Amino acid sequence: MPCDGLIELRDAMRRFAAEREWERFHTPKNLAMALSGEAGELIEHFQWLTPEESSNLRAPVREEVALEMADVLLYLVRLADVLEIDLAEAARRKIAINAQRYPVERARGRSDKYDRL
Amino acid sequence: MPCDGLIELRDAMRRFAAEREWERFHTPKNLAMALSGEAGELIEHFQWLTPEESSNLRAPVREEVALEMADVLLYLVRLADVLEIDLAEAARRKIAINAQRYPVERARGRSDKYDRL
Amino acid sequence: MPCDGLIELRDAMRRFAAEREWERFHTPKNLAMALSGEAGELIEHFQWLTPEESSNLRAPVREEVALEMADVLLYLVRLADVLEIDLAEAARRKIAINAQRYPVERARGRSDKYDRL
């Protein structure tokens, strides 16, 4: 069962690229770079904050962060589309893999070797 | 209207973190770093490929790419959850902003100043 | 006056690539991606650490971090070489720009708007 919200975004991005004739720029290689660039912009909002400050963003920062996160999601959805990957299915599968990799009883409260999602 | 698929993933991640008592590691700062790290792993799959090769991934590479993309999505969803950001809403809003920033008639086929999603 | 150490690394990388006939893979685009991927690997070592823990790495982690940093430097040096950019000169110039952008008396102890290097 696909994710309706992700499909809605996929279709919106597909239309957006088609209207602007941007499909030729949207190779998987380029989209992966664009996603990585947006992840870099996202991280810049947090780099000098203490962990506590990062949990209590001022409203305008939080809004900028939300839009950077949107950028990451949009490129991710677009990359999945051009690669014909079912993103929601992959995510569910990855959660199952992680559940096996980090059994509750061994991973509890530990951030050393059990911390990799 | 929220995205059902994203909400399903949000809840799965929330449960996953709670069961392992990982909430204290999941500060926004740390999650933004983890997302960025996964974006780095994603990009490594594409770095030596030609644009054409990136559009024709061999099956095992495509599968690895799908799981890296899942990692990015899962951290993105988790970060949105701890920041109480509605990711699907932010994405729809960002598409509207982009539509204004890159009017079809001016952006068509150009990758110079109209290329930033 | 060029930086001797950086030039030594540049020459070593140039030779390394030539011997393996890797020059055609070393486009600026690809090298920027590779650098970004290594930055992602670097950040993964720090993502779950508290700021204090990050200042007191265990010896094996510190060694891994050193080698990830080496990877970033090597790709940076190689990218500068193929772009014919004098990295040390650019760095000195950037420090001068930053000194103007963040005057001591206004930037002191602040991480808000004066924090961007």
Next chain:
Amino acid sequence: MPCDGLIELRDAMRRFAAEREWERFHTPKNLAMALSGEAGELIEHFQWLTPEESSNLRAPVREEVALEMADVLLYLVRLADVLEIDLAEAARRKIAINAQRYPVERARGRSDKYDRL
């Protein structure tokens, strides 16, 4: 034997941070994030370019790229300083490791499994 140029930059950055009382922001965790953010800014200059275009940057883009690369180098040098890592030594060591990992006769012209620097 240390790299004079890198040491000059290290000392300049150390002074820069001290004058502004920024040392407390310069934890390894934060500096790794800042480096990653700059790597993201660097990659954004290349994301829509063809490989050929990336080798023939227009002068103003090339200048921006040089300054982004300077940012990466400065954070890298600063991170090495606070971690007390000899960056030039680590880079030379990494080249030696890579030379063993990618023997000339097997790695020649291949970008598949021998492509990881």
